[in-house]
Amino acid sequence: MAHQTGHTANGKGEIGIVGFSQSDYIKKTDRTLISLMADAGRGALRSSGLAKSDIDGLSVCSFGLPPDNAVTLAEQFGLSVGWAYFGTAGGAGPVAAVLNAVRAIEAGHASTVLCLAGDAYDVEGHYKMMDQFNVALRNYGAPNGFGGANGLFGIIQRKHMETYGTRRDQLGRISVGQRRSAQRNENALLRSDLTIEEYLSARVIADPITLYDCVLPCAGVEAVIVTALDRVNPEYGIRILAGYEQHNHPVGEIAPLSGGWEIFRERLFADAGKEHRDMDFVQAYDDYPIMVAIQLEDLGFCRKGEVGAFLEGHTFAFDGSFPLNTNGGQLSCGQAGAGGGMIGLVEAVRQLRGEAGGYQVENARCGLVSGYGMVGFGHGLSSSAVILEKI
């Protein structure tokens, strides 16, 4: 296994994603998490054309894997690795992990990295986890009946609505558009029709957040393989043009209306050599629609506070004017725990390789994936994003 650095003469790494896979998404399972990770790992390897013996780096993002971690997973999988990474940024972790895998490959610590993200999750398990998610939430959130992330994001959504006039019928266009895409996706758990009227009249979870703003916890694992692109058939390779992560921005706010993306968005597009209009799709972390809205603002697709009008001016299915979470996203596929931070990345690769079948975005050449998560005291602490392009 030669360690290759993959730098081109202009310094832009020719390292990318050459394999991808999504395990079955299951509402509740008695299968082990490690068996689901094995499924996703095998699937990603198959789609890369590489061999198991090529893999010399491993990253995993998962809430439920501990006390196991990337190193014990390497043992389970019979891998010896020069680079091992366990995600720390919740739903922003998987994108960050891939960016860090690129750096590891450039530095010669590994040549071929398998990146996994997922959980054997269910609704009850999720709620129990949120009550103990970290010291701050356990001590100062859970005893208040905070309702898990729902209550915290209810506060953020109300603040965005009251500050900027954003409306539920605007946010609902995200859930409705993504459901339309999910109807073409056999692995999505929620595929029944969803109209804006049903979205608006749905059961209240944490006012103003209602049922179709919330994801369904489930079991599943997503996987990609990162390596130098000149090692595989160009049809398999997707370029990683640029990417960044930021954690705990803005500092010291309980319910901010912005996140780390505003710190790095200019660098992200400049490094990639792309403009917003070059994006053929966006896969944004969609727990909840208000966070999709904030990502769209912070990544520069519209100005801060103006996302309501932006949402009204677009349709969001795979065949809409602004393809968003084109397999249905977490909102319609389910949230496989930390897998929710990689479902968009895998979907981006699927789209750019032209393998999305009934929900294929026509002529998809370039797209953006945005990650978010790691709920601390009041909001998700972590942001990440990456721009990908077909070779």
Added chain:
Amino acid sequence: MNANAKNYPQPVEDTDNAPFLRGWRNGRLMLQRCTSCQKEIFYPRPMCPHCWSDELKWFEASGVGKIVSYSLIHRPNHPAFSDEVPIALAEIRLVEGVTMLARMLEGLPQTGMSVVLISDDNVVARYPLPVFRPLT
């Protein structure tokens, strides 16, 4: 069994937050202020998150604040809260400048509403963390 007793999830008392939790058990809102940069701190920390000084002092806050935003939680995590739905969880900016999350009891919250710490003995005994009511 005390009629006020409920199996709410409890905070875990430790050397960083004991004055805050003990203060609440006596009906008081105790906060930290950094003696180095003079900023107030919430939630309780071992060092100042603004300047990293470890010279923090506890003081009794007024208990008065304003609601910045809120959510009405109809589906709480934990079954102990099911009979109190909707739970009004508010982001409150205290007059001392720092913000916190807390429940508001006795009425429905509004953004901008003034609130005050409830100091009634029965309320203090029942709720594991400071709770507020509208300031009339």
